[in-house]
Amino acid sequence: MLSIVFLFFILVIVAIVAVVVSLCRKPKLISDVTFERVEYMDGSKLENFYDSPIDNPS
Numbered sequence: 001m002l003s004i005v006f007l008f009f010i011l012v013i014v015a016i017v018a019v020v021v022s023l024c025r026k027p028k029l030i031s032d033v034t035f036e037r038v039e040y041m042d043g044s045k046l047e048n049f050y051d052s053p054i055d056n057p058s
Helices: 002-024
Strands: none
Touching: none
């Protein structure tokens, strides 16, 4: 019975430490993103490097 209570307390302590470590960890940014306002020109294309360009974006 005592060993079950001891294991329970160890589990609680490990859980508390895991929560504290996860809250103190600073999030990592993969990259910075900058946005820029541009003027819309009729017939312009939205560049998409993964697929084909999108004609006349709205």
